[in-house]
Amino acid sequence: MARITAGVATSHVPAIGAAVDLGKTKEDYWAPLFKGYEFSKQWIAKENPDVVILVYNDHATAFDMKVIPTFAVGCGESFGIADEGWGARPVPEVIGHPDLAWHISQSVIQEDFDLTIINEMEVDHGLSVPLTLMFDQPDAWPCRVIPLAVNVVLYPPPSGMRCYRLGQAIRRAVDTFDEDLDVQIWGTGGMSHQLQGPRAGLINKDFDADFLERIVNDPEALAAMPHIEYMRNAGAEGIELVMWHIMRGALNEKVKELHRFYHVPASNTAVGHLVLENTE
């Protein structure tokens, strides 16, 4: 049977991808950030998961204003790397796991989570930057990836609790998949940041520290936080943090925290990172 072995949370700032692609990771500005991921790279090389369910948001890349799905799961064989306006990142294409993705879709839709099925799409930095942070620059990504895109561009995104419950439903779906697979789930985006308007550049370290603590140890209560608290206290784009609840909902109530990292800034954003092991 398949099992969810671990969860990873990380920000997915595009400038991080550019720093790796352009060989800037040793520069003073970037070095402290990449140091925070050294543990995680070693850890995941040992864990060697078969599949990562990667929760991210599309940044007006695959989805324009024509169609805006709240939750969309990539069921295709593979996903190309998008040109977001400066040429596609030089990273490998993403190989999906259609059997598990379809299994998850069919399972959770019957639990009232109406996912949109995507067979063909390109993925942007929201998905590729976390892969880079965890796997560096391989010729091919070392595992299959199921993209799970969440709308956080158009207000309102799904509530934190809806995300948490979806994570729980995904967990039940993975648990009933017959193939013997080690599956990780990653929640990406955040932490505090605002990219727009005169308040751009807002960072809230206290909010982020509290969020990092509670998503590990008090996740269900944290998932009840209303949208306005993210937007007011963690910046308009801090709302991306709702995606972390899907990751956390798919793990056990009690988890073992293997790694926690926090750094300001990456471009306009506070970077947060967790590695959580699903203990029995």
Added chain:
Amino acid sequence: MALDKPYTDIPGTTIFDSSQARKGYKLNQFFYSLMKAENRERFLSDERAYLEERNIGEEQIQAVMDRDYNRVISLGGNVYFFGKLFFTDEQSFEVGASSMTGMAPGEYREMMISGGRSVEGNRYTEEQD
């Protein structure tokens, strides 16, 4: 009954909600078109002609040509869409964001390196007077 919009008193912030999305539909689809290299080239060679082809209002055309992103936001633009124009202009997201704050790019970068803009005094518009 009107929608509850508890976010209208966040200073310096426009939430991209249904009203903004409706207002900015064509504008945002224009920004989205810049995902294609050939469109970026055509736009840069004659901005006005490219914008007029897309049936965007004059106010929006002017805001785009001025790179006045606060104006773009007030006319329905969304940052993830107009970010494509930052990239078309070969500008980083950091420099693009700084242009909306009234700060010089270097000054903004220093603020970010020193921990970013504080949330204190920046939660409610009434704190700003």
